[in-house]
Amino acid sequence: MTLELSPGVEPGDASSQAMEAWYMDDSEEDQREPHRLVPNQPVSPDRLRELGVFHWKLNADIYETDPELELIRKEQGYSYMDIISIHKDTLANYEEKLKMFFEEHLHLDDEIRYILDGQAYFDVRDKEERWIRIAMTKGDLITLPAGIYHRFTLDRTNYTKAMRLFVGEPVWKAYNRPADDFDIRQKYVASLQDPGA
Numbered sequence: 001m002t003l004e005l006s007p008g009v010e011p012g013d014a015s016s017q018a019m020e021a022w023y024m025d026d027s028e029e030d031q032r033e034p035h036r037l038v039p040n041q042p043v044s045p046d047r048l049r050e051l052g053v054f055h056w057k058l059n060a061d062i063y064e065t066d067p068e069l070e071l072i073r074k075e076q077g078y079s080y081m082d083i084i085s086i087h088k089d090t091l092a093n094y095e096e097k098l099k100m101f102f103e104e105h106l107h108l109d110d111e112i113r114y115i116l117d118g119q120a121y122f123d124v125r126d127k128e129e130r131w132i133r134i135a136m137t138k139g140d141l142i143t144l145p146a147g148i149y150h151r152f153t154l155d156r157t158n159y160t161k162a163m164r165l166f167v168g169e170p171v172w173k174a175y176n177r178p179a180d181d182f183d184i185r186q187k188y189v190a191s192l193q194d195p196g197a
């Protein structure tokens with residue numbers, strides 16, 4: 001069997017499997033709402049890739065034995081993984097953690113998450129500091145580059161289960177904005193100006 005593992009190249013019908021993303025409005029309404037502009041302003045996978053955000057669509061029903069996931073982990077060096085269930089009945093300090101996840105922050109390492117069940121949103125800043133909302137549903141594996149400002153929230157369904165992947169030992173520390181002095185932030189910002197660097 002040949003596996004196509006390039007991020008963003010979806011097996012089967014790409015149009016039905018592409019992850020949806022859009023520019024957000026700036027209303028103060030509940031963070032779990034979609035916050036679409038009117039009319040909706042979609043963001044393409046290419047635009048996300050320019051920001052260093054990559055995506056695969058996998059079959060989450062077989063995540064324990066999935067050769068495609070195995071190959072991605074091998075190729076990308078994702079040696080660590082654990083699973084987090086984000087729901088008020090399963091996650092200790094649920095409210096506090098959700099609040100923390102929704103603070104704009106960055107990490108010193110890539111953030112790699114694979115949605116095994118339920119759904120949620122990642123928000124990332126674009127080059128002009130506008131928020132892009134990325135709708136994550138079952139089977140979406142996303143990588144956010146080290147140094148990108150982002151945040152996470154559940155949607156109206158209030159539940160997701162996600163695999164967390166790392167290269168080597170996990171580092172959970174999040175640095176809330178402003179965190180502009182970190183080398184990794186400056187490197188990320190430079191990569192936006194000169195993607196080939």
Ligand SMILES: CSCCC(=O)/C(O)=C/O
Nearest residue numbers: 084101113150151152162
């Ligand atoms: C889906 S895992 C919880 C969110 C998280 O770990 C994080 O860092 C969000 O930015």
Ligand SMILES: [Fe+2]
Nearest residue numbers: 105107111174
């Ligand atoms: Fe994060």
